[in-house]
Amino acid sequence: MEARGSAVNTPASRPVTRRSKSYGRSCVEAPSYFWQTPGHLTVLKIPTSRGAAKSQLITDKVDPEHIALLVKNEWKLSYVTPLHHFRHTQLKSYSRHLAAFIAAEKQQGVAVEVGLEAGFKVTFTAVLGLAETDEDAETVFIQIQSKPAFAAAADAPKVVWRGWLTCVNGDPEYLRSLPPDFVSLPLFCTSGAESLTTLVKTWFERAFDCNFGSLALNSTTLNWLAALWTGCHPTCNIRHLKLAWSLPTQPPMDVSYTVNPQDAWELWNSIHPEESTDDKIDIKEVQSFISGLETHFFRHFKIYLSAGTLVKVSTALGSAHLDGKIKIGNSDYITTLLTLLTESALLKMPT
């Protein structure tokens, strides 16, 4: 009884330490890190405004050969949790390990020595210069070439898979909060056989204790892209603004809506005047741009597009699909696109 009594003596102001010890940071300890929408709780706040897309000669910063690799393919997007003990200086050894891993997976049950040439050649390359801030880690490009056993010596090895991990303008607060032995490259773009994608992901998961998940884009991201790309028209011809909607009718109806670039730009300019002093674009402006397009469509076809979902946006600068597939059309605007995608990927990070 006495012992209990003495515990009560504690002044009410004595701090009580929650012993959460080693199992991670509490998700409620830093209030500024905590936002919630139903079914979704993230450490990051979804920005409601962002700067207009600006053209920059990316080839000044990045090796044009590298840029060429990124531009021509359609990429399937995934998000990755931060990589533990990933080092940009070890890319050569990663190449060897991944090659051996793929070889072993392809011939189940046969052990493969790491470092021996065996059917696949993997190359990891650092794409320097894509990073925008000091917190961004440099992009890593991976290429897999297959060397068929019976190929003639003169045959060039065939590229069977490409992928890259990137981070452009990642939320600095989030990136800074990670301990130094983590490298965050949250966006993973792949192109090639699905089976190889799975193998690469598995290898990364084992080597760097990270996890992959598919990254579907949401309508808001597509709305942003439509507006940002349209805003570029005066400096770079976007050729067309193509939008695709899916309407929940029975049977489902797909609507493809192509807008003349000049018309689209004029609509956008009426909402967000080019000469406006404020460089920032607000989400409200983006929404009124999209609803302007929808109203126009309704006037002609008496169909409310807002009842459906925007599934695809495409211009000459690039295209993006709701299911997480993108194409980069013009490398000069790559930063804007990657910033948006990095943001989407970071929003998927488990807290």
Add this chain to the structure above:
Amino acid sequence: MMSDLSSLAGLVSEPSGEIDSSASNRSLRLAEKEKRKGEADPFGLAVKYLSQVEAGTVVRGNDELERNMLVVETVALSKGLPPELITVLLDLALSLNAGTVNCTRVLKFLVPATVVPQEAVVKGVSWLCAGKMPMNAQVLFVRWVLTVFDLIDCKDNLRSIYGFIFSFVTEENLCPFICHLLYLLTMREHVHPYRVRKLLDIQAKMGRQPFLTQLLALYKVFRPDLVTLSLPSKVRTGFKNHSSTWKVALSAVQRKNKGAVLVDQSLSLDVKEKPSTRKRKLHHLAIPPLSSAFDSNSNKVFCLQELRSFKELLENIHSIELPAQMGSLLGSSLALHYLDCVQDESASLRLNFWLGHSLQEEFLLCPGDGSSDNTSEARRFLSTILFSQQFLQEGFSSTESFLYKFLSVWDGSLLRPQILDLLSDIPLMPSVYMHKLLFEPLKQLYFTSTVFFKCSVIECLNSMLVKWLTWHSVSALEGGLDISLNSNSTMTMTLSGFMDSVMELVRFVGLLASEGLRLENCHVLLLNQTLAFYETVCDMFLKYSLPLIIMPPAGVFYPALFATDSVSVDRLGYIMYRYRKNLTLAKKQEQQREQTFHISRNTYKEFNRNLQAMVNSMWNSCWCIPGSDIEIDKDLISLSKVAEPWCRFDLIHHPALFSYAIEFHQRCWPERKNVDLGSIKTGKYWNWYIEFLFNQGFDGLNNFIQTNTGHGSGLSSQDDRQPTSQT
């Protein structure tokens, strides 16, 4: 000893032995005695004989040898052999002193009773290296080692001759068994590039053999930087080298000597990765296998998969290396012990990233297809997390944040027991967040679900409260010691902040319970869950040293007081009794030292009001509760035409106790036809009735009545019927 042996050697007619001619009478007498003793113990004699068989002994037609062999064989197969005999006999067999036939024969009956001395096996390997044994004997020896491997007392010397053992992999016949033995012995320090290359050469020669694959897979676990391999899900794994006849004999003997040997295999190593089910494309719910980190090359550290026992863990706790995937720690309890000591922020982040990702992909991002296959996998996964959290007595932060997200989309039925159990592990949080993250979604589910769900929610919140209080009482006793090393993983909260959170939780449950009881017509299960919760609440000060006393709301108190089942009424009695104890102590302390803490007047008032209501209705048979707002108009009651309404809830007429009163009445006046319960109240019958009632196990009511009326069962008279409680 030496002379003993030599004289014995003389007694048994061993061809090579010679009788010492100079033996005195005395030694002859001794030998005679020894002989008699030997006759009494033929086993000892036989053993002695066998231990002296030398090289070159004639085996064929040697009846002596045969007879002694038979004696030892019989004993060995029925009782097993002690460690020192294992050494002797193994040496006899492998040295081929008793011939090749007997070599295999001895090996076959070499059943250990307790343990196998390591040195015996090491010596056996040296005989193997001598290269004289015929192949079948070699194979038999290695298989014997494999069979008794778990019984070898210590394996460090065996590990140090790893290289010698490894050299036999090139022997085609021995290879499968040697691979198995190596598999059992391998530590990370043994995995070298030249050994990997050797095994790969053999693989190239022999094709993919399960034993090779298995050993290489283990090499990969230790040194993923040297070799890589993928095990097809269909492959036949495991070594099938144990001889079943041995195993049967061994387990029979072991059963007899039960408890003598404890096979210690708490962390069994499994190189076989979980077969990825073909049905599910996304299998994010598998616990990854333990494996070394990919870039670790240091041989000085231990990796978790090398540990076999808790003792080893303790001895090496400072030099253990974390596995490649932190999630793999959840697979074994030994690893969880280690996780409990890990103070590395990166490690916990890795674990939480993995766990958070798995939960998010399964439950939030991929809408479940509802197949049963899916659910059972998810159930297994959640159960593993639950097991780990209960083991560590703490929830993972990723589970916590997952639950906040999940609660708002949960239908209240998917994996309900697991989700609610996880919910009860949620650590303490500031009261400002509780409402939005916890109460709002829970409230919606609660009020739209069945009474059983309501019960589970109350139960879950009760268990959450108990965990919070336990945590508090532990940390309070630790005297404010700041255990946490990392400021990142620490949440600081003042005592008053903690009390606010507890208060919020108790209030919330009070609301859920009173509304729930109203909606469900005071369902007896719900009432009991609620009372269980208040059993925790009423004792917060005494039991958990938390200076906080919160009374149940009227919506809980009155349904319990007027409940029709006696268990609820008894529980309420207990709760009121404990409240009184807590309040009395609080008051005492408050008077002794002025400003420790302050229990508000209102709490005392509330308690007294409840107490009076309870004593009045149960003991004093009157309903007036002075100053209470729930007084009922007398005329209104008279409309109900209930006779003597004021005593309807006393100890005799209370609907929960009525049947006991009837039974008592029948026992007292078995001949009476007209039941007159009023007669119980007269004279000694009243005391008898009270005693009778409390003998039915109503300890709560008993305590309540005793402390509040001074009426000990059978101790005082009817005149004591006075409530004496005015705290």
